[in-house]
Amino acid sequence: MSEAKPVITALRQVVADSYALLGQTHLCHWNVRGPGFFALHAAFEEQYNEIFVAVDEIAERIRALGALAPGGLSKLAKLSGMEEIAEDVPANEMVAHLAKANEKVIESLKNAREAAADAGDDETEDLMIARTQVHEKAVWMLKAYLA
Template sequence: MSMTATTNTDTNTQVVAALETLLADSYALMAQTHLAHWNVEGPDFFQLHVAFQGQYEELFTAIDDIAEHLRTLEAYAPGGLNMLAGMSQVGSMERRLPAKDYVANLVEYHETLIANAKNGRTVSGEAGDTESEDLFIERLRIHNKTLWMLKSHLK
């Protein structure tokens, strides 16, 4: 596919912006999952406490991969709580909730991240950036699976 230099630059900017959003959303979701891990109570404590730990640990690893992928695109990775919070649309929950409400809130946050990651998959595909597209596809697969598990718990 032939593109003008201008189009390439514009498209690359969109890919970088989408990766920055994915990084910020993932960091915000990790922090909310950690909060749920610490504070969940009730008869489902043991399974939810362990499940949330698996989720935030997976996110911690993924975040590093996303940031370092940005560096391979010669972009600089955003970091720090304040900067990332300002770049994410993922919400935040109260610290003390009924057990099911932690799960319901995390469902909403995964859905927010997924909607943004689908946009990232689209702009990467349109840019012909298959490595970024692959990263978005992999993250979508993992978030869709976690979403299924969280929703199944609520049924």
């Protein structure tokens, strides 16, 4: 378990950051308006649904490693510290904010991937690589919208 401790700590951060991103994406889904409404409303919904499933998988990985997964909105918000977006901002600001938030998750995933590699935890490392690919694609798509 001592080798797993840094992995668990890093995974808890990934859960917190992912959950914060999920909440921010959901907020944008609810409040987006303007000419890009239909495309963004649908894209945000697809993203938050995908993140919801992923958070569950990561939390279950923490449990498989013998630790407890973090939970509770205030605890997750404090652990993440992710900047929140106001409810009433233009669509382009929402998109830029979500790109930045995805980049924060990518950084947490990188840290967890490295901790897993150091611990010889191939399963967690693979999961972090797969999640990184999803978030890198999201960043690309969000930034492409702004181009």
